[in-house]
Amino acid sequence: MKILVLNCGSSSAKYMVYDWDAKNIMCKGIVERVTIGGSFCEHEATGRDKVKIERECPTHREAVELILELLVNPEHGVLKDVKEIDAVGHRVVHGGERFAKSVIIDDEVIKAFKEIQDLAPLHNPANILGIEAAVGILPDVPHMAVMDTAWHQTMKPPQFIYALPYDWYEKNKVRRYGFHGTSLLYVAKRAAVLLGKDPFDINLILLHVGNGVSANAVKKGISYDTSMGFTPQEGLVMGTRAGDFDAAVGFYMMQKLNLSPKDMETIINKKSGLLGITGKFTDRRDVLEAMADGDKRAELAFELECYRLKKYIGAYAAALGGVDAVVWTAGVGEMAPDIRARSMDGLDFMGIKIDPEKNKVAMTRNSESDISAADSKVKVFVIPTDEELVFVEDVVALLENRYDEHTNFKY
Amino acid sequence: MKILVLNCGSSSAKYMVYDWDAKNIMCKGIVERVTIGGSFCEHEATGRDKVKIERECPTHREAVELILELLVNPEHGVLKDVKEIDAVGHRVVHGGERFAKSVIIDDEVIKAFKEIQDLAPLHNPANILGIEAAVGILPDVPHMAVMDTAWHQTMKPPQFIYALPYDWYEKNKVRRYGFHGTSLLYVAKRAAVLLGKDPFDINLILLHVGNGVSANAVKKGISYDTSMGFTPQEGLVMGTRAGDFDAAVGFYMMQKLNLSPKDMETIINKKSGLLGITGKFTDRRDVLEAMADGDKRAELAFELECYRLKKYIGAYAAALGGVDAVVWTAGVGEMAPDIRARSMDGLDFMGIKIDPEKNKVAMTRNSESDISAADSKVKVFVIPTDEELVFVEDVVALLENRYDEHTNFKY
Numbered sequence A, B: 001m002k003i004l005v006l007n008c009g010s011s012s013a014k015y016m017v018y019d020w021d022a023k024n025i026m027c028k029g030i031v032e033r034v035t036i037g038g039s040f041c042e043h044e045a046t047g048r049d050k051v052k053i054e055r056e057c058p059t060h061r062e063a064v065e066l067i068l069e070l071l072v073n074p075e076h077g078v079l080k081d082v083k084e085i086d087a088v089g090h091r092v093v094h095g096g097e098r099f100a101k102s103v104i105i106d107d108e109v110i111k112a113f114k115e116i117q118d119l120a121p122l123h124n125p126a127n128i129l130g131i132e133a134a135v136g137i138l139p140d141v142p143h144m145a146v147m148d149t150a151w152h153q154t155m156k157p158p159q160f161i162y163a164l165p166y167d168w169y170e171k172n173k174v175r176r177y178g179f180h181g182t183s184l185l186y187v188a189k190r191a192a193v194l195l196g197k198d199p200f201d202i203n204l205i206l207l208h209v210g211n212g213v214s215a216n217a218v219k220k221g222i223s224y225d226t227s228m229g230f231t232p233q234e235g236l237v238m239g240t241r242a243g244d245f246d247a248a249v250g251f252y253m254m255q256k257l258n259l260s261p262k263d264m265e266t267i268i269n270k271k272s273g274l275l276g277i278t279g280k281f282t283d284r285r286d287v288l289e290a291m292a293d294g295d296k297r298a299e300l301a302f303e304l305e306c307y308r309l310k311k312y313i314g315a316y317a318a319a320l321g322g323v324d325a326v327v328w329t330a331g332v333g334e335m336a337p338d339i340r341a342r343s344m345d346g347l348d349f350m351g352i353k354i355d356p357e358k359n360k361v362a363m364t365r366n367s368e369s370d371i372s373a374a375d376s377k378v379k380v381f382v383i384p385t386d387e388e389l390v391f392v393e394d395v396v397a398l399l400e401n402r403y404d405e406h407t408n409f410k411y
C-alpha cells in the first residue's frame, strides 16, 4: 500500500510518498513559490540525490500536477503509475470545533473547512486548494484530512475559553484551539511506551520546540491544555512569533505607529520572537553561537526563551497536579541540550531533575533518550517526533475502516 | 504628625488623613464625578457617620479645594487648620523605568511624570492634575509620590522584556512594568514576619486578588516577576479585565467587527474578565452565589479564574525554584476561601497543602492567618493588605530624611 501525503501552504506544496508495507518513505519534496512566480520543486527519492526542477506553478493545481509527474518520472520517480497510490492524506491546519479526529474527505467536509477557513486565513485556504487540486487529478482514490487541531479537541472550557466577551466565542468561534497535534499525539504515545504504562494512565508535559513552539499538558493520556491558542502565535517564544504578551501593547503601538490590524498580525507573527529580540536570528544555533561570542541580545533571547519554557513547565505541572514525564521534541527539543538544561534548572523541588551528561549526549533526531537523573521522580525524555507517521497511520486506518478516536492510537 | 494621602483618578479624588503619632486614620473619603458634572463627596471621619456633600468640581483643583474645606469643616472636619498637614502623599500609578522608589515631588519629578504619562493614559494625567492642584493650594508642605510600579523595578530583562521588536522597548518603553506595588510590598514584608525570617532570605508567591488581580514572584525579598505587564490588563482573570489571551484575537476581532484600537482597549479592560464570561457579574460574591444556584456561566467564570491562578502559582514556583510561602491578599484573597481552595487544589506534589478548616475560617479583612496544613512544606498565608500604611510610611520616612530603597522596609 502506498500513501501520498500532501501539505499545501499559501505558496508551497510539501509531499511524501510512504510505502506502508515496507514501512519507509519512498520520496519527499517541496514545490516552492507556488502562485507567486519563479516556482521550483526540490525532490528527493530515498537513497538518491536531491534534484531541483524549475516549472511555473501559477496555482496549486499545477503544483500537484508537477508532483504527480515527478512521482512517475523515469529518472527521478518512485512509482510506475499514479494508480499505485492507494490514498492521499492532506494536512489541514485548522479543524475548528467540528473535527476531533482525522476524516475521509467528501463534499460536506470540504464545505465545513470552507466555513472555518477564516480562523486560519494563512493556512486553510491553501490546504483547501491543495485538496481540490488533488481530488481533481486523483478522483478515484480516497482523500483524508489530518488536522493540527484535532488532538486538542479534548480540552474543556476552563482551559479553552478566554476571559473575553462570551459572544466572541459563541458567534465568532474565538477560543483556544491549539496546534501541532500530530506531533504531540505521537510523542505522547511514545512516552507511554517508554514509561511502560497505559497511555490513559499518565500525565505528561510535552514540549514541541521547533520554529513554532507548543507546550501541551496531557492528563490521563489526552490533551488537557496547550500554549498555542486561537492562533499559533500564543504561548512560548518562537523563531519569529511573539508568544504571550500584554495584548494592550498591540493597541498602544497601533496608535503610536499608525499600524493596521494586518500590520500587527505580520509583526507579531513574522518580526517578533527570537528575531524581534536579537534583530537578526531565528535559528537557535545562531542564537547560541552569538551568545557564546558575547552578544548580549542573543543571551537575552536565550534566557527569555528558557524562562518562558520553565514557567509553562511549572504552570502545567500545577494544572495536572503532578506529572509522570516531561518530553522534549522537534528541532530545538531534540538538538539543544543547553536550552533544555536552562529551562529545567531548579525544578528539583517538583521532582524534575536531569542528568547533565545524559542531556548533553541526547542530540540526535533519531533515537529516544531518557535524560532524567537516577533520583528524578519525574522522567525527562527526548523523543524525536514523527508527524509523517501519524499522517500515514491515520490514513491507513481510515482506509482499512479501523479508525477510531484520534486519541486511541498506540505506537 | 498628620499626613494627607491623595489618589486622583480621571473623574475622582480619593483621600485620607492619617495621624502618624496616634497611628490611625482620622478621616477618608472620595469625590466622585469630577470634571463630568454632578460631582459629590462622600466623607467619613473615623467614628462618625458618613456624609455626602454635593458640589460641582469642574476640575481636580475644585475637588482638592473641597477636600481641604471638609477637613477643617466645623461639623465634619478633623483638623483645626490645613496647616496641621505636614506632608501630602500622592498616588501615582506609573513611574516608568525612572522611579524605583517613592520620591519628594519637585518640578523635575513632575516633568518626568509628564514624559511617561502616555504609558498610563487613564491614570497618570489625573494623578498629575491632582499633584498640581494640591501643590497650588498647599505650596508650603512637601509633596511625595508613591508609585504602583516602583516595587517591580527590581525585575530583570528576561522577566520584563516581551518577545516583540526590540526597538519597541528602546524607543517606546514597551515592557512589563507590573502594578499593585504598595500592596505587594506590604504583604511581602508581613510574610517575612510571619515566617520569622529575614525578608531578603525568602521566596514568595503573592496573590493580590481584588477587582484587579496581580500575581507576584518574590525572590530573596524583591520582586522577580509579576503578572500585570505593560498595562494592568495582563495576567489573571479580573472583574472586567481579560488577563492573558492570544493577542491575535484582538486583531482578528477588530477586522470582524470593525473596531478601533481604542474600542479594543475598552473591551479588554471594561467588558471582559468575569463580566465577559458571565455577561453580568464582576463581584465574586455574585459569581459564587449564581454558581451555587446552578448558573453554568458563573461556574465557568469561577473555574477559569481559579485555573489561571493555579497556573501562575505553578509558573512562579518553577521560576523561583521553590517557595517559602504563598500569600493571599485583597478582597477575594482575604474573603473567598472557595477560590483559594480551588486554586491550590492538587498542589501537594510541590509542597503546597492547605488545611480546609483553617482556610474556611480565614475570612476577615483584619487578621492574618496561616491556612497551611500541618505537613505542608510551603506556608500558605492570608494577609490583609494595607496600602495606606505603605503610603504613610514612605511619606514619613521621606519627610524624616531616613527613606531608603523601597525594598528595604520592614513592617
Ligand SMILES: Nc1ncnc2c1ncn2[C@@H]1O[C@H](COP(=O)(O)OP(=O)(O)O)[C@@H](O)[C@H]1O
Binding pocket: A209, A210, A211, A212, A239, A282, A283, A284, A285, A286, A330, A331, A332, A335, A336
Ligand atoms: N543543534 C541544534 N542546536 C540548537 N537548535 C537546533 C539544532 N538543530 C536544529 N535546531 C533548531 O530547530 C529549529 C527548527 O525546528 P524543526 O522542528 O526542525 O522545524 P519546524 O518547527 O519548522 O518544523 C530551528 O530553530 C533550529 O535552530
Ligand SMILES: Nc1ncnc2c1ncn2[C@@H]1O[C@H](COP(=O)(O)OP(=O)(O)O)[C@@H](O)[C@H]1O
Binding pocket: B209, B210, B211, B212, B239, B282, B283, B284, B285, B286, B330, B331, B332, B335, B336
Ligand atoms: N466574602 C467575599 N467573597 C468573595 N469575594 C469577596 C468577598 N468580599 C469581597 N470580595 C471581592 O473582593 C473584590 C474587591 O476586592 P478589593 O481588594 O476590595 O477591591 P479593589 O481591587 O477594587 O481594591 C470584589 O470582587 C469582591 O467581590
